[in-house]
């Protein structure tokens with residue numbers, strides 16, 4: 001069985017309020033279709049994991065939630081994605097404003113080639129932040145569990161940090177914007193197990209304040225951190241539901257095969 | 265190395281007759297007429313006027329075109345403009361000189377009637393246009409070397425295209441951009457043919473770009489293409505002027521090297 005089809009998919013509907021609602025979304029790059037008819041609802045203050053084999057469309061779906069696909073000229077999105085109840089792909093929607101409210105952490109740490117402090121303050125600065133920048137830097141770094149390691153060297157380059165520290169700096173940078181949602185695309189894939197553990201613990205704290213959607217190819221990670229899991233396969237959403245259910249009592253045969261490690 | 269030896273020995277010969285104090289202390293350059301005077305400042309001033317004017321046009325213009333190519337131009341437009349820049353950069357400089365005389369100067373004269381037939385402004389404008397494609401092409405290369413992931417980080421923080429290109433991409437490409445500026449300045453500084461044709465050969469210490477001036481290089485052209493007898497003091501003076509050109513160019517290069525090293529980003 002390759003084609004699940006929308007009607008056969010098992011999609012759980014969590015209770016409201018939702019941070020993001022994905023309705024019948026298709027994404028194609030030119031003629032090749034990467035996301036097929038996906039619908040799911042992401043409740044506020046939860047961690048939702050997107051899992052599935054490489055190339056199944058996880059990143060594409062994630063990047064359609066903050067319109068980062070706009071920068072890929074061949075990418076075309078149809079369907080609707082609701083954020084705070086309005087369609088982010090509506091004609092009058094402003095993707096720049098949207099990205100202030102939906103932050104993103106990338107697969108490879110990508111701090112700006114400037115000081116640690118400036119990495120944090122730049123985003124709020126261009127968006128007209130009026131408050132106390134020193135406090136903002138400290139609180140963002142604290143929430144990203146990085147403050148103790150960098151407090152004495154805020155003027156040093158962000159690139160001088162270790163990979164794990166750089167990724168936490170990128171998380172702090174996203175937090176400093178005080179977004180509603182943070183999208184993370186395999187944030188730990190370039191990190192050692194120690195750094196990965198730190199970030200996983202961090203995510204559990206962050207969900208008090210933010211909604212997090214995390215793409216991961218690491219099934220243990222999805223189980224450890226997420227409340228809901230979406231399993232995708234060849235562009236389709238196969239199964240979405242509470243994480244324990246998806247891993248312990250999957251409804252779909254494909255999901256069962258994947259979470260038991262039979263392919264992927 | 266041989267060239268430097270000749271340059272050095274002729275320069276020393278020159279300074280046997282003309283004192284270094286006169287060379288750097290006098291404000292009159294009159295090597296052909298009695299009483300001869302060898303104060304270098306009018307030539308340095310003329311060179312400065314051309315270099316500054318050309319830089320004012322070529323540097324922002326080149327950076328602008330580079331940014332446009334990198335951030336805003338459709339791939340098709342870019343594929344067309346990029347080779348065009350390389351062709352423009354290869355046009356012989358004498359062509360730019362004629363362009364100055366036949367197009368730029370008459371236009372200037374129409375707008376500003378005080379403009380002389382030979383004038384610094386016209387030369388500075390064409391030298392600016394001449395260095396622009398090189399600056400544009402080098403800036404484009406430097407900007408392109410900035411990884412997509414860093415720009416995406418900017419966009420993901422709710423930055424506009426303009427904010428990302430000016431505040432993320434440009435700083436990350438700074439060493440390459442500065443290197444292109446310095447190359448432009450040193451090319452303008454050493455430019456010879458276009459300047460000789462357009463700015464004339466009137467050594468004059470002035471900041472008025474509508475007047476004729478003479479640069480270090482065009483003085484060398486004037487003497488070496490004229491009937492100045494070898495061994496005469498005017499003839500020797502071109503070696504002293506050449507020496508000064510060499511030293512300043514060397515200083516430029518050292519400055520460029522240290523700046524590029526200082527701003528060298530991790531992406532190159």
Ligand SMILES: Nc1ncnc2c1ncn2[C@@H]1O[C@H](COP(=O)(O)OP(=O)(O)O)[C@@H](O)[C@H]1O
Pocket residue numbers: 029033034052053054055056057058059060061072074
């Ligand atoms: N920029 C792009 N241009 C063209 N095709 C792309 C692009 N990005 C991804 N794809 C294709 O879309 C499909 C889904 O990719 P992606 O969303 O990156 O998957 P995942 O993150 O699950 O590994 C793949 O077939 C991939 O080759």
Ligand SMILES: [Mg+2]
Pocket residue numbers: 058059060185215
């Ligand atoms: Mg991916």
